[in-house]
Amino acid sequence: MLRSIFRHLTAAAAVFFVALLIFAVPSFFAPEFELxxxxxxxxxxxxxxxxxxxxxxxxxxMSSYRFVVGDEAAMTFTVRYPxxxxxxxxxxYFTRGIKVIAxxxxxxxxxxYEHEI
Numbered sequence: 001m002l003r004s005i006f007r008h009l010t011a012a013a014a015v016f017f018v019a020l021l022i023f024a025v026p027s028f029f030a031p032e033f034e035l036x037x038x039x040x041x042x043x044x045x046x047x048x049x050x051x052x053x054x055x056x057x058x059x060x061x062m063s064s065y066r067f068v069v070g071d072e073a074a075m076t077f078t079v080r081y082p083x084x085x086x087x088x089x090x091x092x093y094f095t096r097g098i099k100v101i102a103x104x105x106x107x108x109x110x111x112x113y114e115h116e117i
Contacts, residue, residue: 003026006116008101009109010039011063012099024025028097028115029062029094029096030068030069030070030096030097031046031068031069031071031072031094031096031097031098031099031100032039032066032067032068032099032100033047033067033068033069033075033094033096033099033100033102034064034065034066034071034099034100034101035047035059035061035064035065035066035067035077035101035102035104036064036101036103036104037060037061037062037064037065037104038062038103038105039061039081039104040061040106040112041061041080041081041106041107042058042059042060042061042080043058043059043079043080043081043104043111044056044057044058044059044080045059045065045076045077045078045079045080045104046077046078046080047067047075047076048068048074048075048076048077048078049071049094050071050073050074052069052071053083054067054069058105059104069094072094072095072096073093073094074091074092074093074094075091075092075094075100075111076088076089076091077089077102077111078107078110079104079109087108088109088110089102089110090107090111092111092113098113098114099113099114099115100112100113101113101114101117
């Protein structure tokens, strides 16, 4: 009987640690960003956070661009269209293990966490 209890406790502990790993491991990865251009033209984007920025000179229509940042802050995306129009997203906080998807359309840009889509 005591052996049976120990086997059940060992199995429960193994399940607990596997679940802990599944939830904890993603938090060690750098934040990932994906810019998806669903507009009808190529655009340029400036991603800005703290006192840093990343300039993406060209994202063709119906294509995407990915990058990672080794930081934790709030990021804004400024999109420039070929006609000179500029649109800026609302700031979106990011941290380790987070993926942000910014969707660019002819009307503007919408940045969301991947799990909200």
